Amino acid sequence: MTMKKILFPLLALSFLFVSAQKNIYESQKFDDLSQKHEILAILPFLTNLDLKDGISKTELRVLEEKEGYAVQNALETYFSQRKKKKKFSVDFQNTQNTKAILAQNKINYENIDVYTVKQLSEILGVDGIISGNMNLNVLLSKGIPTEFSFMDYFSGNANYGRIGIKISDGQTGKLLWKYEKEINKKSGKNTTDLIDRMMKLATRKFPYDREKKRDRKKS
Numbered sequence: 001m002t003m004k005k006i007l008f009p010l011l012a013l014s015f016l017f018v019s020a021q022k023n024i025y026e027s028q029k030f031d032d033l034s035q036k037h038e039i040l041a042i043l044p045f046l047t048n049l050d051l052k053d054g055i056s057k058t059e060l061r062v063l064e065e066k067e068g069y070a071v072q073n074a075l076e077t078y079f080s081q082r083k084k085k086k087k088f089s090v091d092f093q094n095t096q097n098t099k100a101i102l103a104q105n106k107i108n109y110e111n112i113d114v115y116t117v118k119q120l121s122e123i124l125g126v127d128g129i130i131s132g133n134m135n136l137n138v139l140l141s142k143g144i145p146t147e148f149s150f151m152d153y154f155s156g157n158a159n160y161g162r163i164g165i166k167i168s169d170g171q172t173g174k175l176l177w178k179y180e181k182e183i184n185k186k187s188g189k190n191t192t193d194l195i196d197r198m199m200k201l202a203t204r205k206f207p208y209d210r211e212k213k214r215d216r217k218k219s
Helices: 003-022 030-034 057-084 095-104 117-124 150-155 191-201 210-218
Strands: 024-026 039-042 046-049 128-136 159-169 175-184
Touching: 030 175, 039 057, 039 095, 039 117, 046 057, 057 095, 057 128, 057 191, 095 117, 117 128, 128 175, 159 191, 175 191
Parallel strands: 039 128, 046 128
Antiparallel strands: 024 175, 128 159, 159 175
């Protein structure tokens, strides 16, 4: 194998990691505010779809809701897998329980954005909230084409939107951590793949990672 073939993937990985760090925000008060955090709830993501297909507003709302819940489920899957390996210092509320409690309080995808983080945390009985938003021009849950083509970048067909994940403190409602990422052909073939890849890029910066907490104590 030539040196060029070895260096190129290493440089590409370095670029992706640096890009991930640039898109990450963490509050300086994170340690103080999250000190007693034990359980977090994952909410469905608020989604804005800009599809070229001629569909009604009602159909569009249904699809946006479906995409939002797909991210919620994908995040739960990712955190559950990592939690089994004891990677996190907190637990995550079962999303079925989250949905049930919200439904009992007449909170749904249509009106969840009118409630504050503090209100939702109290209703759900959690210490913090994981939420976010997406802007998409494709149905990510159905999968996207992953074939690489330089022409796509010139025509604008390589970009499918943007996703933002944030963690907020339940007691104060303050933003603790946020990660934003552009969605393109390299992001992943579907929602689960996208979440898995982007969270792995952010692993060293994820605030509840046990290894990161150990590094903080050392410093």
